[in-house]
Structure formats: C-alpha cells, structure tokens
Amino acid sequence: xxxxxxxxxxxxxxxxxxxxxxxxxxxxxxxxxxxxxxxxxxxxxxxxxxxxxxxxxxxxxxxxxxxxxxxxxxxxxxxxxxxxxxxxxxxxxxxxxxxxxxxxxxxxxxxxxxxxxxxxxxxxxxxxxxxxxxxxxxxxxxxxxxxxxxxxxxxxxxxxxxxxxxxxxxxxxxxxxxxxxxxxxxxxxxxxxxxxxxxxxxxxxxxxxxxxxxxxxxxxxxxxxxxxxxxxxxxxxxxxxxxxxxxxxxxxxxxxxxxxxxxxxxxxxxxxxxxxxxxxxxxxxxxxxxxxxxxxxxxxxxxxxxxxxxxxxxxxxxxxxxxxxxxxxxxxxxxxxxxxxxxxxxxxxxxxxxxxxxxxxxxxxxxxxxxxxxxxxxxxxxxxxxxxxxxxxxxxxxxxxxxxxxxxxxxxxxxxxxxxxxxxxxxxxxxxxxxxxxxxxxxxxxxxxxxxxxxxxxxxxxxxxxxxxxxxxxxxxxxxxxxxxxxxxxxxxxxxxxxxxxxxxxxxxxxxxxxxxxxxxxxxxx
Numbered sequence: 339x340x341x342x343x344x345x346x347x348x349x350x351x352x353x354x355x356x357x358x359x360x361x362x363x364x365x366x367x368x369x370x371x372x373x374x375x376x377x378x379x380x381x382x383x384x385x386x387x388x389x390x391x392x393x394x395x396x397x398x399x400x401x402x403x404x405x406x407x408x409x410x411x412x413x414x415x416x417x418x419x420x421x422x423x424x425x426x427x428x429x430x431x432x433x434x435x436x437x438x439x440x441x442x443x444x445x446x447x448x449x450x451x452x453x454x455x456x457x458x459x460x461x462x463x464x465x466x467x468x469x470x471x472x473x474x475x476x477x478x479x480x481x482x483x484x485x486x487x488x489x490x491x492x493x494x495x496x497x498x499x500x501x502x503x504x505x506x507x508x509x510x511x512x513x514x515x516x517x518x519x520x521x522x523x524x525x526x527x528x529x530x531x532x533x534x535x536x537x538x539x540x541x542x543x544x545x546x547x548x549x550x551x552x553x554x555x556x557x558x559x560x561x562x563x564x565x566x567x568x569x570x571x572x573x574x575x576x577x578x579x580x581x582x583x584x585x586x587x588x589x590x591x592x593x594x595x596x597x598x599x600x601x602x603x604x605x606x607x608x609x610x611x612x613x614x615x616x617x618x619x620x621x622x623x624x625x626x627x628x629x630x631x632x633x634x635x636x637x638x639x640x641x642x643x644x645x646x647x648x649x650x651x652x653x654x655x656x657x658x659x660x661x662x663x664x665x666x667x668x669x670x671x672x673x674x675x676x677x678x679x680x681x682x683x684x685x686x687x688x689x690x691x692x693x694x695x696x697x698x699x700x701x702x703x704x705x706x707x708x709x710x711x712x713x714x715x716x717x718x719x720x721x722x723x724x725x726x727x728x729x730x731x732x733x734x735x736x737x738x739x740x741x742x743x744x745x746x747x748x749x750x751x752x753x754x755x756x757x758x759x760x761x762x763x764x765x766x767x768x769x770x771x772x773x774x775x776x777x778x779x780x781x782x783x784x785x786x787x788x789x790x791x792x793x794x795x796x797x798x799x800x801x802x803x804x805x806x807x808x809x810x811x812x813x814x815x816x817x818x819x820x821x822x823x824x825x826x827x828x829x830x831x832x833x834x835x836x837x838x839x840x841x842x843x844x845x846x847x848x849x850x851x852x853x854x855x856x857x858x859x860x861x862x863x864x
Contacts, residue, residue: 639665
C-alpha cells in the first residue's frame with residue numbers, strides 16, 4: 339500500500355486527461371511543468387485542468403479499463419447476473435485470483451484519490467466543485483469498503499511508509515457527513531454548472547447531483563439498517579426529505595466513447611470475448627415473470643434462438659457439455675454487443691453509456707424503509723414498490739399495458755431447464771404480497787433486477803438482505819466457502835500484505851473475524 343499511495347500522486351500527472359471524452363481525450367501531460375523536487379508532490383495545475391481531473395475520477399471510480407478483472411469476474415458473478423462459460427476462470431467457483439483483484443483496488447488509490455485530493459486542495463469546501471468531488475469520493479470508497487471491510491481511508495493519498503486501515507463503521511460515519519455537507523452546499527448552487535461537460539454523468543446539473551447524493555445516502559442508510567437501525571433511520575429520512583431520484587430521466591449514466599479502450603463501456607468491451615453468459619438464476623426470474631426487460635438485458639442464444647442461462651460454478655468438464663456452451667446461452671443485450679451472424683462473431687458497442695445508478699433503486703430503498711416504519715415521504719410500501727418497477731421499466735424503454743401486466747403478475751419463477759435440472763429459484767410472484775416476509779423477498783428480488791447490470795451493488799445487497807434467493811454454486815474450489823454458502827468479502831490483497839504488512843495485520847482486528855472470504859462485513863448481520 340505504501341508503494342501504491344506514494345506513487346498515486348505522481349500518477350496524477352501520467353493519467354489525467356487520457357481518453358475521458360473527445361474533448362479531453364488527448365494526453366495533456368505535455369502541458370504540465372516539471373515536477374517539484376519532492377517525489378510525492380504534484381505540480382501546480384492550471385484551473386483549466388481541473389475538469390479533466392474530475393472526469394478521470396468519475397471514469398476510474400466506476401468503469402475503469404480493467405472492468406473484467408475488477409468487476410465482471412468477481413461481483414458480477416457473486417451477484418449471479420452472469421455465469422462464466424470458459425474453463426480457464428475459476429472465480430465462478432469462488433477462487434479469488436489476488437492478482438486480478440488488484441484491478442479493483444489500484445484504480446481507486448492510484449487514480450481516483452489523487453485526482454479528488456487535488457480538487458479538494460484547489461477548491462474551497464463551499465464550492466459546487468468541492469461538493470461534487472466529495473460525493474464521488476463517497477461513491478468510489480463505498481464500493482471499496484463493501485468489498486474488503488476495513489481499508490485505508492482517512493489517510494488515503496498521504497505519502498507514508500505504512501498507511502493505516504480504518505474500521506468500516508468509522509468510514510460509513512464519514513460517508514454520511516460528507517454527503518450531508520455536499521448537499522447543503524449544492525442547494526445554494528443550483529444555477530451553476532460545475533465542471534460543465536467534463537462532468538460525464540450529469541454535465542454539471544447540480545439538481546441531479548443533489549438527488550444522486552441523497553439516493554446514495556439512502557442506499558448507505560439501508561446498508562447499515564441491521565447493525566445500526568437508529569442511525570439508519572435518521573440518515574434515510576434525511577435523504578428522502580432532501581430529495582432522491584424519482585424518474586428514469588434522472589438515472590446516473592456515464593458517457594463512454596470509443597476514443598480508446600480506456601474510455602469504452604467496460605461491459606461492452608468484454609462482451610464479445612465469449613467468456614460469460616446469462617445465469618440460470620436470471621433465467622428463472624425473467625422467464626417466470628414474463629419480464630419484458632429480458633429482451634434488453636440479454637439476447638437469444640445463437641444456436642437455439644431462445645433465452646437460456648447456465649448455473650454458476652460449473653466445472654471444466656461440465657462447461658463443455660452442449661447446454662453450457664456459448665452458442666447455447668444468452669449473451670448480454672444488443673445495447674452492448676451485437677452478433678455478426680455467426681456464433682463466435684460479436685461486435686462491441688463501445689460508446690454506450692455506463693449504468694451508475696438508476697432512479698428505480700430509490701423507490702425500492704423507500705419500500706424497505708417504509709416497512710421498517712421510517713418516514714419515506716408520501717406513499718405506501720406498495721405504491722413505492724410499484725413505482726420502482728415502473729421506473730426500472732422506463733429505464734429500459736417499457737411503459738403502459740405491458741408494465742401493468744407485469745406489476746399484477748401472479749406467475750412464479752420457473753425451472754430454467756439447465757444442464758443441472760435446477761428447480762425454480764423461488765415461488766414468489768411479482769404482485770405485491772400479503773405478508774411482510776413475502777414483501778421483503780419481493781423487494782430484494784425486484785431491486786436486484788432493477789440494479790442490473792451493476793454487479794457490485796447487487797452483490798452488496800444480496801449479502802445485506804439475503805435476497806433475491808440464488809442458486810448455490812455447483813462447485814467451489816475455495817476451502818473457506820463451501821457450495822452451501824455464499825462468498826462474503828474479498829480478503830486483503832497480497833500487495834498490501836507485502837508492502838503494508840503491519841497495517842494489514844492491524845486491520846484484521848477491525849474485521850471482526852479472520853481474513854477470509856467467509857467473514858461477513860460489519861453491516862452484514864443476520
């Protein structure tokens with residue numbers, strides 16, 4: 339970690355401005371003056387460079403170039419949106435390749451942190467630019483801590499031989515404080531356009547950033563609802579009172595271009611490689627519910643012209659069975675990749691926007707809050723639930739009678755017809771149930787569908803809520819996580835054990851259990 343942190347500020351000069359948007363795609367390193375004598379100090383940048391720093395932080399905090407090893411081979415599989423179809427990847431069988439997971443860890447510390455800290459140093463806390471940077475700091479780091487638990491947080495970006503890890507409850511406390519302060523500032527800046535078009539999510543729309551920040555605050559409040567229900571209630575009610583996302587027009591979608599592979603939609607870039615397909619879990623839900631989103635989420639399998647999925651955790655021998663091959667299972671939707679007419683030929687759609695946060699999520703968070711007895715604004719748990727479905731359908735282009743029929747659907751999930759002859763994943767319908775137990779499962783299931791394709795958030799919610807129900811992996815090669823259980827976290831990375839050993843050893847005591855994939859995080863309580 340000391341190596342990563344010490345290099346991170348210097349890497350600002352190397353990475354900033356590279357391939358973020360067409361207007362900032364050309365390297366701007368030649369515009370920088372030479373570095374100060376200090377090896378860890380950055381040069382003084384022109385204010386014209388600051389928007390590029392923000393663009394880089396946005397990109398690297400969510401859809402960085404190493405999307406496959408940073409997300410797809412871990413959280414996307416743990417959430418069971420997809421299953422791998424290649425025998426070469428053991429991660430679907432719970433093997434954690436520690437060299438791969440560096441692709442999740444490194445971009446935050448080497449690229450997001452230096453960009454944002456530079457912005458913090460050059461803008462006053464009462465500016466809109468500072469507020470947006472603080473919101474993105476929380477977004478980036480909540481995805482980090484929800485992977486590992488304790489992480490270097492308060493001292494991130496400070497050059498030192500050893501950088502301490504912080505307990506997750508302390509990190510979450512800072513998240514809430516940052517979001518509250520940022521929204522307070524932004525409420526007085528609604529006519530400004532901070533960072534302009536370099537803001538590749540909302541193009542400087544302060545009102546949308548306020549709703550994004552409040553929805554993130556609501557997300558984090560529900561995350562801690564089992565371990566700190568009083569704080570969760572306070573934060574959730576404040577978030578809703580401040581205004582959360584309410585329509586698909588407010589969805590946080592990040593502009594991607596085909597200027598370079600670093601700027602492409604990460605999911606699109608890997609979809610043509612033939613290494614994953616729809617999971618059997620997803621098939622069971624989508625087919626059973628006659629879900630119109632299936633045609634947007636996925637494409638018919640090339641060989642069968644039908645929508646098909648396979649179980650997670652299949653062995654190399656099982657993966658070569660006909661039902662489990664690429665041509666017999668569904669790739670992701672044509673929004674990201676298109677078949678050229680042959681089973682192996684796929685054309686990437688690099689420039690499609692990346693999904694950061696959908697308004698539908700806010701409704702499902704409010705449903706759960708309402709069931710908890712919290713003030714979630716005008717509406718009932720049932721109305722929030724149905725509004726959440728409508729918002730998700732709108733995100734994917736559906737409205738009207740088809741959506742009404744879905745909301746009132748009484749059919750349960752179906753057996754996927756996979757090679758394992760799996761039963762239906764659940765027996766609950768879409769139509770709002772009569773008991774709280776059924777309702778909570780319905781909320782978790784519909785939220786999981788609405789979060790697609792954000793496997794990071796979906797995996798976190800599966801761990802926290804226990805929903806939706808998922809199939810056990812068929813095979814596990816991780817001695818700490820048998821097939822009867824689900825993976826709980828990513829262990830501390832090897833590079834940290836080598837370069838920041840004392841801090842990592844101290845962090846284990848903050849974890850509340852051994853440094854294993856089976857140890858639940860602070861907020862993950864039954």
